[in-house]
Each structure stands twice: as structure tokens, then as C-alpha cells.
Amino acid sequence: MNCGQWQAQTTLPSRTPSGGQSLGALGTNFPRHIRDNVNSHASTFLQVILGSIATSLLVVRGVDPVLASSGATILYLLAAFALHFKGQQPSAVFCGSFAGMTSFLVFFKRAPFNSGFALSIYLCIAIVTGLLYVLILRFEHKLPKRLFSGYGGRLGAIAFIASVTCLLISGLLIRLVLNDFQVVVLKDSTAFSEKAPLAMILVSAAGALFTRILATYVDSTVPGLNVVLSASVCGLVGGIFFPSLFPLGAVASLYWYAGTFAGMSSTSILDSHRGIFLAGAITGIFLAGLHYYGSGAGGLLGFSAFLAVIVLKSVAEFVDRGPVFQSLNFFSNFQTRRRSLGLRGDVWADDRRSRKHGPNGDCTA
16 A cells, blocks of 8 residues: 555545535534624624614714714715615614714713713613613513514613613712712703693694604615605604794704604504604604603613504504494594404504505514
8 A cells, every 4th residue: 555545545635614614703613594683683783782882982072862863863864775685674774873862861861981981871872772771572472562563662672771771870870989979860851841842742743753754765674674664754854944934943853853763653553644643742752751751861762662662552442442432433433444454452543544555563563
């Protein structure tokens, strides 16, 4: 046996990974579908953080929070379109932008100790928001009502929970060091004077209605793009023009932007323009009350819309099922229309055009 033959017999056969054994971020011990899911969730998580950090940087530079959130989202959508980014997650970036609207100064009425301290808090809020968003996305199908999938304001509610949690924990830790630090601060504002509330509620309702109307004309295969683009465009327009129109224009832009989130509700939740308009009005009422304690927390506007849609939807289901209301001719007409359209528990289901062209219920929030 010559040397070449001996080497051929003693050399171990090479194993080229293929299919499910191909090398990747998780190695060779994980099936392909698991690696794909993890990579997808990681991409979503990073896009939430991207939206949050981009918005925070704009806010720190003095940009109005409404303009920062809507502008960062629109810039992301334009960049994704120009680069043909197939993994874009508009809802994730939009959710992150709400977390980026957080203001330590407004929430505690005290300036952060230094830029590094503020940066650490905003980064923590971005990470917690991203984790919470991915967890809900991963397990919502196992939870009741898919954890309110399709309810307007759900993205803001996620950001609000994350930002308030981080802010309160930070405040409690600071209080352990500084005894004079107040964790819960009551805010005062001219937004809720005797002249403003009704006008602001109407502005919020109008924001919801315009968002729903605009969303019906946006046709896209990207999940959630129609409502995210509609709400961000409406928010950007309101943030630009309202402050220059009248003295409370800056406050009106907040109500307008809050209303757009109610307008993001899917047609399976609120099927008509009347329902959307009423949800926007209720959003303004909730925002007027929550402002005193929650102002400065990211996602407050969306959280107000989320509560409004839940209340309106619950009332609609109660009216639809209650025997007392069923005996009334007015609600019987609504029920007849609902059955003819094959809907359940939605007394607002009388707008066929909205039902046909409305937002995607599985992707909006």
C-alpha cells in the first residue's frame, strides 16, 4: 500500500451541512423552522428598538413628540420601500416610536441628572418595549381574544406599559437615594381648561375618522402598512399645521394623534365610520383624564385609544346581547343588519364599504 492509498483510507469523510443541519445563528441542533422563528422575532425586536431610539433622539433634539414619532415612522417606511426591504415590520417600528416619546422631565417634572442617565432609561424602555411586543406576538394566539388583536391603540398600550414600568422602577430607585424625589407627580396643563375639552374631543374624533378613511385607500401586501402609514401621515400633518392655527394647537395635535390610533381599529372590531368617530371622541375623554398622571410616559395617547375601543366594543356587545335592548326597535334594526353581514357582537356593522376596504384586523393595533 503506497502513501496515497493509506491517506485515502484513513481520511475521515467530510460532512457538509445541508437543509435543517446548515450552520446558522443557532448552530446545527435546531430545526429550520425554529431558527426562522427566532430570527424573525429578533428582527422584530430590533425594529422596535430602532423606532424607539430614532424617536428619542429627535425628541432630545427638541422635535415635537408627535412629529418625532410620525416622522421617524414615515422615514422608516420610505427607506424600506427604497431599499426593497422584505423583512419590514411597520407595526413594530410604530410601537417603538411611541416608547421613544417618553420624557423623564415631563413625567417626574424634574430634569434627568445627566445625559448618560437619561440615555440608559430610554434604552431600557426601548428594550422592554421590544421584549413585550415580541412576547405578545409570539403567544397572543394562546390568549383570550388574541390579546385584543385588531383593537386600535394596542401598540400604544404596549409602549405605555413598558415606559411606565421602567419610569416607576427608576423613580423608586432614585427615591431610595434621594428622599425628596416624588415618584407620582400630578401634572397641570391648560389643555383641560373650561374652554378646551369639547374642542379637543372633537379633534380626537376627527383624527380617528380621517385615519380610517385614508386607510381604505392604501392597498399593500405588507401586514399593517395601511393603518400605520395612514396614522403616521395624519399625525405628521396634524403636528405641522395645528400648532400654527390657534393657541392650543400643540395640545390639539396630541388629541389628533391619539384619535388616529382609534382609527387604526380593524373592521372586525369597529366596522363603520360612525363607530370610529365615536371611538375617537371617547379617546379624547380618556386622554383628558389620564393626562394628569400619565403625561410624559410613552404610549399614553395610544393607551387612551385602546381603552376607548375596548369600552365601545364592550358596550356594543352588551347592547347586542342584552334582552332589554333587543326588544327595542332601534337596536333590532342594527341586529338585522349585523346578521345580514355575518358579523358577531358589533352593532356598528352597517358600513359595507368600510368592511370591504378596511384595515387588516390581524395586524393593526
